[in-house]
Amino acid sequence: MEPPSSSDSPIGRRTFPKKVTGGPPAQSPLSQAFNSKKAKGKHRPKEISSKRPVGNKNPFFKNGDKKNKRWDPRFDPRAGEFRPHVFQEDYEFLDEIRQEEEKGLQKALKSSERRGNEDRAEEIKMTLKKMKDRRKTTEEQKRQRETRRQLEEENVERMLKGEKPIFKTKAQLRQLDAEVKFTQLKKDGKLQKYMERKLKNKARVEKFKAKKEAENMEQKGKPQRLVDDFNAKYGYVN
Numbered sequence: 001m002e003p004p005s006s007s008d009s010p011i012g013r014r015t016f017p018k019k020v021t022g023g024p025p026a027q028s029p030l031s032q033a034f035n036s037k038k039a040k041g042k043h044r045p046k047e048i049s050s051k052r053p054v055g056n057k058n059p060f061f062k063n064g065d066k067k068n069k070r071w072d073p074r075f076d077p078r079a080g081e082f083r084p085h086v087f088q089e090d091y092e093f094l095d096e097i098r099q100e101e102e103k104g105l106q107k108a109l110k111s112s113e114r115r116g117n118e119d120r121a122e123e124i125k126m127t128l129k130k131m132k133d134r135r136k137t138t139e140e141q142k143r144q145r146e147t148r149r150q151l152e153e154e155n156v157e158r159m160l161k162g163e164k165p166i167f168k169t170k171a172q173l174r175q176l177d178a179e180v181k182f183t184q185l186k187k188d189g190k191l192q193k194y195m196e197r198k199l200k201n202k203a204r205v206e207k208f209k210a211k212k213e214a215e216n217m218e219q220k221g222k223p224q225r226l227v228d229d230f231n232a233k234y235g236y237v238n
Contacts, residue, residue: 085145102131
C-alpha cells in the first residue's frame with residue numbers, strides 16, 4: 001500500500017508533513033536564515049556577547065605585571081650610581097658627531113646666505129649658537145670635574161701622610177674654578193676678549209637695573225605729582 005501524498009490529502013501541503021511525520025518540513029539553509037531573521041526583526045536591539053577577553057594582568061597569567069612594568073634608570077638602584085666622568089667618557093664619541101654636524105651647518109649657512117634665504121640662515125645661526133653654548137658648558141664642567149679630582153687626590157695624599165684633609169667651601173671652589181678658567185683663557189690668548197665681553201654685559205645689566213629703578217621711583221611719585229597738579233589747577237597753596 002502506497003503512503004498518502006500531500007497532494008491527495010485534504011489538509012494541505014503545509015499541515016500534511018506535521019500530521020503524517022510528526023515534525024516540520026525540512027528547510028534549506030537559506031530558508032532557515034531568512035526565517036530566523038524575519039522572526040527576530042531587523043530593528044531588534046543589538047545582541048552583545050557576554051564574553052570578554054581576559055587581560056594580561058589577570059592573576060591567571062604568570063608574570064603578567066612584569067610585561068608592562070617600566071622603570072627609570074635615574075631613580076633605580078639597579079642601574080648603579082651615576083658618575084658624570086664615566087658617562088662623559090662612555091659617550092665621548094658624541095662630541096665628534098656634533099663637530100661634524102657643526103661643520104655641515106656652517107656650509108649650509110654659507111649656502112643660505114649666498115642664495116639670499118634669510119629665514120633659513122637665521123635658523124641655522126640660532127642652532128649654531130646653541131651648539132656653541134653647549135660645547136662651552138661641557139668644557140667648563142670638564143674643567144670643574146678635573147679640579148675636584150685633583151683636590152681629592154691631594155686629600156688622599158695628606159691622609160696617607162697622616163695629615164688632615166682640607167675641604168674647601170663653595171665660595172673657595174668657585175674662586176678656584178675662575179682661576180683655572182682665566183689661566184686657560186690666557187693660555188689660549190682669549191682672556192682680553194673675554195674680559196671685554198664680560199664688562200660689556202655687566203654695564204648692560206647695570207643700565208637695565210638703573211632704568212628699572214628710575215621707573216619704580218617715578219611710579220611711586222606719581223600720586224604726589226597728581227596732587228601737585230590739582231593744587232596748581234585750583235589755586236590751593238600748602
